[in-house]
Amino acid sequence: MSQSVITRAAEATPPGLARRFRGLSDRTIAWIFVAPTIFLLLAVNIFPLIWTIRLSFTNFRANRPNAGVEWIGLRNYDRILTDSDIWQTMQATAHFLCWTIVLQVLIGFSLAWLINRKFKGNDLWTTIIVLPMMLSPAVVGNFWTFLYQPQIGLFNYVVGFFTGADPTSFSMIGSVSLAPWAIIIVDTWMWTPFVMLICLAGLRSIPDSIYEAAECDRASKWRQFWTITVPMVLPFLMLAVLFRGIENFKMFDLVVQLTGGGPGSTTELTSINLKREAFEKWRTGYASAYAIILFVTVFGLASIYVKALNKVKER
Amino acid sequence: MSGYSITEPSPRQKWVAGTLVALYAVITILPLVWIIATGFKSSADAIAYPPKVVFTPSLEGYVNLFTTQTRQTAEYFATHPPQTWYERIVQSKGLTIAGPSRFGERFMNSVIIGFGSTFLSVFLGTLAAYAFSRFKVPLKDDLMFFILSTRMMPPIAVAIPIFLMFRSLGLSDTHAGMILLYTAVNLSLSVWLLKGFIDEIPQEYEEAALIDGYTRFQAFTKVVLPQAATGIASTAIFCLIFAWNEYAFAVLLTSGTAQTAPPFIPTIIGNAGQDWPAVAAGATLFLLPVMVFTILLRKHLLRGITFGAVRK
Numbered sequence: 001m002s003q004s005v006i007t008r009a010a011e012a013t014p015p016g017l018a019r020r021f022r023g024l025s026d027r028t029i030a031w032i033f034v035a036p037t038i039f040l041l042l043a044v045n046i047f048p049l050i051w052t053i054r055l056s057f058t059n060f061r062a063n064r065p066n067a068g069v070e071w072i073g074l075r076n077y078d079r080i081l082t083d084s085d086i087w088q089t090m091q092a093t094a095h096f097l098c099w100t101i102v103l104q105v106l107i108g109f110s111l112a113w114l115i116n117r118k119f120k121g122n123d124l125w126t127t128i129i130v131l132p133m134m135l136s137p138a139v140v141g142n143f144w145t146f147l148y149q150p151q152i153g154l155f156n157y158v159v160g161f162f163t164g165a166d167p168t169s170f171s172m173i174g175s176v177s178l179a180p181w182a183i184i185i186v187d188t189w190m191w192t193p194f195v196m197l198i199c200l201a202g203l204r205s206i207p208d209s210i211y212e213a214a215e216c217d218r219a220s221k222w223r224q225f226w227t228i229t230v231p232m233v234l235p236f237l238m239l240a241v242l243f244r245g246i247e248n249f250k251m252f253d254l255v256v257q258l259t260g261g262g263p264g265s266t267t268e269l270t271s272i273n274l275k276r277e278a279f280e281k282w283r284t285g286y287a288s289a290y291a292i293i294l295f296v297t298v299f300g301l302a303s304i305y306v307k308a309l310n311k312v313k314e315r
Numbered sequence: 316m317s318g319y320s321i322t323e324p325s326p327r328q329k330w331v332a333g334t335l336v337a338l339y340a341v342i343t344i345l346p347l348v349w350i351i352a353t354g355f356k357s358s359a360d361a362i363a364y365p366p367k368v369v370f371t372p373s374l375e376g377y378v379n380l381f382t383t384q385t386r387q388t389a390e391y392f393a394t395h396p397p398q399t400w401y402e403r404i405v406q407s408k409g410l411t412i413a414g415p416s417r418f419g420e421r422f423m424n425s426v427i428i429g430f431g432s433t434f435l436s437v438f439l440g441t442l443a444a445y446a447f448s449r450f451k452v453p454l455k456d457d458l459m460f461f462i463l464s465t466r467m468m469p470p471i472a473v474a475i476p477i478f479l480m481f482r483s484l485g486l487s488d489t490h491a492g493m494i495l496l497y498t499a500v501n502l503s504l505s506v507w508l509l510k511g512f513i514d515e516i517p518q519e520y521e522e523a524a525l526i527d528g529y530t531r532f533q534a535f536t537k538v539v540l541p542q543a544a545t546g547i548a549s550t551a552i553f554c555l556i557f558a559w560n561e562y563a564f565a566v567l568l569t570s571g572t573a574q575t576a577p578p579f580i581p582t583i584i585g586n587a588g589q590d591w592p593a594v595a596a597g598a599t600l601f602l603l604p605v606m607v608f609t610i611l612l613r614k615h616l617l618r619g620i621t622f623g624a625v626r627k
Contacts, residue, residue: 024530024531024532026450026531027450029446029450029531029532030446030450030451030452031446032442033442033443033445033446034442034443034446034447034452034458036439036442036443037439037440037442037443037462037502037506038443038458040439040495040498040499040502041461041462041465041499041502041503043499044473044477044495044496044499044500045465045468045473045499047476047480048473048475048476048477048480049468049472049473049476051476051479051480052472052473052475052476055475055476062475062478062479107339111336111339114332114335114336115332115336117324117328117329117332117333118323118324118329119324119329119330119332119333119336120329120333121333121337122333122336123613125333125336125337125339125340126336126613127609127610127613128340128343128344129336129339129340129343130609130613130616131343131344131347131606131609132343132346132347133620134556134605134606134608134609135347135560135602135605135606136559136560136562136577136601136602136605137560137562138560138562138566138577138578138580138581139560139576139577139580139581139597139598139601139602140346140598140602142580142581142594142598143346143350143594143595143598144346146353146589146591146594146595147346147349151362151364152361152362152363152364152366153366154345154346154349154366157365157366189343189346193343194620197616197617197620198617198621198625201617201625201626236625239621239624239625243621246466246467249469250468250469250470252469252470252471252562252563253562253563253577256562256566257562257581270469271469271471271563274469274471274472275471275567278471278474278475279474279567284475287475288475288476291469291471291472291473291475292472294469294472295467295468295469295472298467298468298469299464299467302467
């Protein structure tokens with residue numbers, strides 16, 4: 001194939017169009033090619049970000065564009081950081097993050113480890129397992145409210161069938177103690193395959209020869225697992241956790257459709273809380289400060305984490 | 316590979332692993348099977364207790380999905396017998412079809428915005444990725460990281476100023492506005508993925524073309540682009556899937572004209588709460604293309620979902 005490309009390139013004579021571009025140096029082309037992308041990202045990401053920072057120092061309300069806008073300094077930030085409701089939201093988010101990551105890592109890694117046995121038909125099963133994460137979280141989340149219905153839902157029925165509990169006696173999205181778990185279960189269902197795929201890539205990157213050497217040294221299977229498999233997969237696993245962490249910190253669509261933040265505000269994660277402040281209460285300035293705090297948190301945590309990740313990689 | 320290896324698992328191990336994975340796969344697919352099945356149930360079957368596994372298929376959900384209906388009197392029905400099979404389904408519940416529902420429109424919006432933004436982000440992404448891959452762009456690493464970092468922001472955080480910006484530019488609730496927005500969001504994925512694909516094409520091909528008198532631009536269009544075709548295609552599908560599934564911006568920045576299907580499907584309401592067969596029918600039609608793409612994309616999946624950070 002490579003030969004044909006070269007001969008094709010060699011045989012064709014450059015047509016007239018070439019002349020017009022002849023004068024362009026590589027440098028000019030590089031700029032012409034990169035500029036639109038950078039321009040668009042500046043316009044749709046950086047400009048709004050700077051605007052958000054500016055708004056965060058004001059008491060602007062987007063539903064009253066003509067009202068006077070006052071510069072109120074750091075008061076928004078002060079109010080957010082001392083607001084107990086927001087700390088509760090943060091706690092709910094942390095709870096959600098912790099459990100989804102623990103469950104997804106455990107199940108995802110186990111699945112990858114099993115799939116790596118190269119049994120018959122693993123391609124088919126892997127494709128099936130991977131399906132949920134490619135679907136629309138909002139649409140899927142909405143349908144899960146149906147599965148979670150106490151009277152008619154499949155989930156309650158199946159749980160009741162296996163545990164003997166009365167399926168109508170509990171409501172996953174209606175009860176304060178179960179609602180966070182309703183989200184955790186759906187998120188785990190959707191995103192375990194993501195962790196699984198990355199672990200699988202990690203497992204496949206380990207050369208067989210290392211295991212063969214260990215086998216010659218009569219290392220037990222258990223020992224091989226802890227001294228070869230786990231450390232070699234760890235950088236991959238940490239990358240998966242980074243991606244899931246960022247995504248779940250931003251989690252919005254699934255939760256909005258699944259519980260809408262309720263019952264009460266038990267599942268009101270930060271994004272939902274922020275949406276409520278910005279687009280329901282229309283406290284735009286306040287919400288902007290909130291958004292900046294969230295962004296700084298994600299960015300800060302992610303940077304610290306990436307440093308740790310690089311250290312693990314170097315080992 | 317020659318026959319025996321110590322690392323090869325025993326047949327029994329394989330069997331156990333296969334069974335466990337198959338079991339998990341069956342549990343995973345169950346909610347999806349349930350969505351598809353519910354789409355073909357009658358309203359009564361959908362909310363039966365215990366949940367019905369065996370049922371008589373009905374197209375009621377699909378009919379409800381595509382039409383809006385009004386209640387009519389018995390006298391009206393006596394003078395207006397149903398003309399078609401779908402009118403018969405609707406009339407059996409004492410209703411008549413008032414017109415098409417907005418689902419078709421919303422679905423088309425998803426198609427227009429999805430394909431429009433995909434085309435733009437792949438087009439711009441290919442150019443930028445080529446430049447990053449082949450030329451000495453100043454601050455290359457910083458720019459690449461900047462492009463990636465645009466994905467870290469929660470959509471709601473930028474939604475406030477974008478909402479204000481679109482309002483003053485007259486872009487709110489328009490196809491053009493949403494296409495532009497999704498293009499920007501997808502650019503990070505597109506640039507990172509395509510750079511990986513283009514990096515893999517040996518530079519010697521272009522050098523050969525340049526020596527033969529091609530300009531840089533021609534070498535790009537005639538040598539690099541055909542070589543990168545599969546990479547471009549899979550990048551396009553990932554961008555399309557993202558734009559197709561996006562919800563946060565769609566629900567915050569559109570209210571009618573340009574609203575896509577994800578915010579619309581959950582709002583399908585029947586006589587008593589949500590009309591589950593219709594919701595399931597809508598979800599099925601909406602999820603189906605993505606399921607097909609996922610199966611086609613198996614090979615590139617890992618690279619696509621991790622921005623090329625991990626390669627299989």
